Amino acid sequence: MKFGILVNEGPFNHQASDSAYKFTEAALAKGYGIYRVFFYYDGVNNANKLSEPPSDDRHIVRRWSELGKKYNLDLVVCVAAALRRGIKDELLAEGFRISGLGQLIEAGIQSDRLVMFGD
């Protein structure tokens, strides 16, 4: 089973990013494949390396980067959604890349299941 993951909401403001992270982490731990994690709508804010939560809280952005590094995940931020929200290459945390919406559609085609997190 190979999953595609779609994150539709920003970090901290909404549970979606936490749920997506936990789902992805659990799937990988069970040996499932993750074709791609795609960040859309306010989800693009999950890639902002300037995010600096209090030290006693989870660091959502860094957590994605670390999971990406560990499993060589393809973490893709939608260019159109990102530009609207001021997320550009120079703001990207490690392991993220910016690309087009076609990457999401392709993930839908290539994955056995595309799982969407958000409202």
Next chain:
Amino acid sequence: MSQGDEPSFETGVVKKFLYLNRKAPYGTVYALEVLEMVLISAAFEQDVHLAFVDDGVYQIRKGQDTKSVEMKSFLPTYRALEGYDIEKLYVEKESMEERGLTSGDFVVPVEVIDRAAMGSLIDSMDVVLGG
């Protein structure tokens, strides 16, 4: 991928994509950004369906004027979908009636189906996206 970062538009696989629109337009960005997904999936020559439920039925209501809220109207995009061979549009009957609307209130031709049929439609899809 053949050319740099560009996705391959010819995968040879055609899946049933459903875009489930549940939110009114303009109050949140979901309706606009769903349309952007819809247009890209058409470029991938997928079997694209759009459904309008809950306040999503307002997205295609006739007579919208966004001038005073300083937002660009994306109503014309729904009318342009036909040009991309996207003609499978569904409105949930209960959502429409609860809001006092009829099938004549929409800017594009739609098939009105009841809630049970909407459930079956969603169940028959390969990929469900929306906002």
